[in-house]
Amino acid sequence: MKNLKLCIFNRYKNLKIKYKLIIIISTIMVVCLSFIILGFQYAFNSYDEQIYRKSSQVLIMSSNRIEDELKNIEEVSYRVLADNKIQQALIEAKKELTNYDQYQIEKEIRDTLTSYIGSEEYIQSIHLFDTNGKEYQAGKITASILYENADHLEQRAREGDGRNVWVSLKDSQNTIFSARQLRSYQNLSLDNLGTLIIEVSLNDIVKELPREWGGQEGRIAISYGEDIFFAEETSIQIDKLNLSVSDRQGYRIQKLAERNYFVTYSNSTYANWTYWNVLPFETMFAKVTTIKFLVIFLFFVILLSSIYFFIRFSKRITDPIENLVSAMKVVQNGDFKAVDTFRLTEEKDEIGILHRNFFVMIERINDLINENYEKQLLIKDTEFKALQSQINPHFLYNTLESINWLAKINKQTQISKMVESLGFLLRNAISLKDDVITVQEEIEMVQHYITIQKFRFEERLDFSLNINENVKGCLIPKLIIQPLVENAINYALEMMMEPCKIKVSAYKEGKDLYLAVEDNGQGMDMAQLEQVRRGEFKTRGNGIGLSNIDSRIKFVFGSKYGLQIDSELNIGTKVLIIIPYQTRWSYV
Template sequence: MMKKIVNFVLHLLNAYNDLKIKYKLIAIISIIMLVCLLFTIVGFQYAFKSYDEQIYRKSSQVLIMSSNQIEDELKNIEELSFNILKDNTLQTNLMKSKEEITNYEQYQIESEIWEKLTSYIGNEKYIQSIYLFDQYGREYRAGRDNSEKIDKYKSKLFKKSIAGDGSNVWVSFEDSSNLIYSTRQIKAYKNLSFELLATLVIEVNLDEIVKELPREWDGQEGGIIISNSERPFYLENSILNYEQLIFPIKNSQGYLIKKEKGRTFFITYSKSPYADWTYWNIIPFGAMFAKVTAMKYIVIIIFLLLYSGAIFLAIKFSKHITNPIEKLVSSMKSVQKGDFNIPESIKSNEYNFHNEVGILHNNFYMMIDRINELIKENYEKQLLIKDTEFKALQSQINPHFLYNTLESINWLAKINNQQKISNMVESLGYLLRNAISIKEDVITVREELEIVKHYVTIQKFRFEDRLNFEIEINEQEMDCIVPKLVVQPLVENSINYALETMIECCQIKVMVKKVKNDLHIIVEDNGIGMDKDRLENVMKGEYKSKGNGIGLKNIESRIKFVFGQEYGLTVESKLNVGTKVILVIPYRMRWEYA
């Protein structure tokens, strides 16, 4: 099971990773909004639960106050019945009614009893009528007109009073939901005979009592219901089917929510030990929760509006990101296929802004423009190279002709025993071949010194004894590598700037030696040297040399290009003392470089 869940989560993650950016943004916003909605719902549920408890406590307090007020009034009536029970006038007249008396005496008894009962009923506004029934069935009444329900339930009231054995008993009937009856037996207490004199019945109007109760929800439909262990016997408003109000009550107090006739009601109940009654306070659910329900709908509407707005903004925002990226991807696919011609309208107008997407567009199109320039430049260079190769092929005739001519002069000099001319011609031919050859840029020190020797051979014919040239090198340095034609220009510079300016003999010395892991090639002369300013201009490449030779700056650039920036040359010179040029290159053999 756990494996299936993991696989499902991985599948969702893979599906999410494959989504486009705008759909990912919509999914993220939807998840965030749903999480917020979930927390809102949980918070509302907690708040509603707390609100229910607050309402229950308030309703319970009101219900208890109402039940206490009802019971206080009923206890007053119960006390009134006890006062009637022990009233001397009533006791005396009821005792007389048992004797043989005349009609006039009976009339007097009835009048006195009526007056007494009327005095009692006059102090209680909730009592409708007071009845006394003696042993002979005679009825003594005070209050309103005779109630038909008394005649109907007289026998039941007598039975209840007998069961009470002198104590007060409260009796209710199904068809008299607004009336309740207090009944008890009246016994003679004179001489402690406790002889039954009459049955007392007090008819009480519960509606009048309930009207005086405090209301929790003024102006709202609701009401009080009172039930005993058998059934509800008082219903203030017929908003519920009271026959279904017999619920299994586990606690003495509580609340419940009940639906009846398509409506929902909030019901609190409280069980009273007095007469074993249960009081019910019924309030329409809408009366209490109208604002809460409205708030629920408002929150839902606000959430839907926010969600719609967030999705709209997400789509709008994502288009500003994804549309340029999709255009960029389309352009990249075109470039991938070899089409580097991007319309100028796309490159310059549509996404000319300075955020990340705009920078990406600008850099990409700048790259395409640069690639186009490089392609064009490379194409032109290739044409130039082809043209140069063709011209070089054509020019092969001239060097061959020159070599052949020099060879003829050499043989002619040898035939005529002109050894000096022969040596000069051979050295010149060697120099020309090495200068024109482009096969190798890096040669051995041995090969470089051979070029220098041939160059010096030609110069010796010119300067004779004025040039004293010397090479100092060990055999192990002969196979080290050096860029081609870096030593010969230095010797040429010594001849041009030292030897030509001197009358006496010029000493030019080439030394090659190993220093740690480097190879130092030193060209030293005893010429007139240079002052500090001229030396600085020479090192900067600002000093104009004689002819079109290779300058020191060019030699240093070649060394750095071949071996790295840490290598190069330095010049040491003192006026009227001489000049020393030191080339520093890595100590490498030919096979190591290859």
């Protein structure tokens, strides 16, 4: 896999610019398309959520409306149950009666039931069965399904033990039945007086519900457990719905008869029913789907158009560059005159400027070559005369040795020591072969420098060393301690009349080497210290400045190393050098 990636990268790297541009633009467009698709997907999911919320609200409102009507009808059944005429008539019906008395009871019960029919518009009929099985009816003619399931309805009423029970029959899709057992309130005996059954047109209740989604063909269904006992008339195969739900309300997209439907459901605690709202998915999302495919189509049109125009545009860039590359190859072979045969672009953009500058440069180079050839002899002659006038450093060293020998003969020990120290410093400062020395060698240079300065300042210079043995062999850049000692003398010792203490320390902490030069001079205030740290302080000498040493260290070892300067007015100054501890030089 790694070799494949490397191969693809190498092939891309060697492509021409115009092909690279095409690949880059295509990649950018594809990435943009991916983000657009993800954005659309997020928007569609949000749209689904909004539709669900609206569908859920409509479904909950519909279920509440249905249940409100059913509660009203339940209230009617309770009023029938508590009606004194009904109670008295059913008690009388249990006795031995003449035909006339029986007729009067039946008439009174039917008249009373008829009065309740008109109290709710969705009641189809009311049926009252006494303990002898005799039926008293009011309302429309009832389908035979009620009588076929009369025993089942009476059984459900007995299970309700006086409470209202809603019963849905499998073959009755448009109606629902309220069943309640009638008990005697006389003397609170609660004797069974019969069974009250109210037939309700559930279909008429649903028809009166508010419709959303612009009158689309969505339909409402109601299920109890795994059975759908009511469904509006529709071509949708609602009986194929997946009725298994894990929460009280939600939505899903389900396929019925090769069509996708947006199905919203809500569970009701009133009768433990589940209400369903089924909407055709393609009708709801037709515009959104059209927009999605239209955007993708337009994107590909724009992509192909962009690639075409980028090819045309890239040729205007790459053709002059290729012409320039060919001219460079000719120049590379040393034929400057052949460059004149190449066509110079007339464009005034960056490519045109590059063309003109290149040909101007070639002309200048050609002139410089001719001019340089004519001046070579003069330069050689000048160099020869300059070499003759140079002073051999060895002559200077030999002269200092002669002065030293003469001083020893005349027993001038001070002069001898100064000459020896000066010779050591000159030899090490001028030598170019060793840019890296040990801490011990750098300290020796400092000691020779101090030897010379001691003769000048005598007791005013109090110099001390604190060099750990484990750092003496550590390698450091040449001339980084001596300039700091020189600064301490220039800016601390020279400004004081009393003795000045200058201390040089070297120690190791962790993987780093610390070199410190401290003095007890007059120090600096915060403003002057900040100037020194930023390299803005103007020095009085011509030696190696602190910023120069700091730049050398950072260049060699990195930005985490370098100088740290601390100073307090009338207390003194401390300059700390931090570099990696190493006994073998690994930097170039």
